[in-house]
Structures are given as structure tokens and as C-alpha cells.
Amino acid sequence: MKGFGLILAGAAIATLVGGAVADPDPVEAGRAFLAENCAGCHAIDAEGASPLEAAPPFRDLHRLYPVEYLEEALAEGIVTGHPDMPQAVLEPEMIAAVIAYLHTLE
Ligand code: HEC
Numbered sequence: 187m188k189g190f191g192l193i194l195a196g197a198a199i200a201t202l203v204g205g206a207v208a209d210p211d212p213v214e215a216g217r218a219f220l221a222e223n224c225a226g227c228h229a230i231d232a233e234g235a236s237p238l239e240a241a242p243p244f245r246d247l248h249r250l251y252p253v254e255y256l257e258e259a260l261a262e263g264i265v266t267g268h269p270d271m272p273q274a275v276l277e278p279e280m281i282a283a284v285i286a287y288l289h290t291l292e
Contacts, residue, residue: 216287
């Protein structure tokens with residue numbers, strides 16, 4: 187049953203970011219994904235405060251750990267102790283795109 191759920195989640199996300207995946211520029215695709223799914227709480231650009239104060243701006247993540255550490259978290263679904271934080275399971279392609287975008291913020 188667990189596998190079935192993952193397939194469904196993958197299909198839903200593929201549909202969600204269908205437009206972005208077609209984008210040939212991974213950095214743009216990664217940014218588009220974050221803008222759609224994460225920007226409601228996190229600052230995703232080089233400047234500006236997070237809309238939700240408790241959510242760290244993505245440009246600060248690389249100060250905490252190499253952003254590659256997020257690959258696993260994104261593939262398995264980010265789970266933090268914070269109830270506001272949704273679970274996201276990403277396709278490998280989109281994970282690479284998100285990491286590529288995060289590197290542009292360093
Ligand atoms: C509804 C608000 C909300 C949304 C949407 C959201 N986050 Fe978060 N996120 C948070 C909060 C709040 C924290 C801080 C959690 C804590 O400190 O326990 C956080 C923390 C994080 C962290 C830091 C975890 C760590 O190592 O300390 C990462 C990475 C992260 N979010 C990634 C994402 C990504 C990627 C998305 C989009 C797929 C996303 N978040 C969407 C609220 C959100």
C-alpha cells in the first residue's frame with residue numbers, strides 16, 4: 187500500500203509541475219516549483235523576508251548544510267516537527283532542478 191501511495195503522489199506532482207518540467211532550463215524549473223509550492227511560507231529569492239516568519243529563507247539553507255542534503259529529504263518527503271510544513275515528494279528531475287536553483291542563491 188505504501189508503494190501505491192507513492193505512485194499516486196508522484197503522479198499528482200508530475201501533473202502539478204507539468205509545465206515546469208517541460209522547461210529546458212533546470213534553474214527556472216526549480217524556481218517555478220518552489221514559487222508554486224513553497225513561496226507561501228519561505229522566501230525563495232535572493233532578497234526579501236519569508237511570508238511565514240518561522241520558515242527559513244531558502245537562501246540561508248546552504249549556511250546550515252550543503253543543499254545536496256535536501257535531495258534525500260525531497261525524495262522521501264520533507265517532514266519536520268512543524269505542523270505548518272506540508273509533505274512534498276518530488277521526481278528526481280525536479281529535485282535536481284530545485285538543487286540547481288538553490289545553488290544560484292549561494
Ligand atoms: C505552510 C508553510 C510552509 C510551506 C508551504 C513550506 N514550508 Fe518549509 N518550513 C516551514 C516552516 C514553518 C519551517 C521551519 C520548521 C521548523 O523549524 O521546525 C520550514 C522549514 C523548512 C526547511 C528547513 C528544515 C531544516 O533542516 O531545518 C526546508 C529545507 C524546507 N522547509 C523546505 C520546504 C520546501 C522545499 C517547500 C516546498 C515544497 C516548503 N518548505 C514549503 C513552513 C513551510
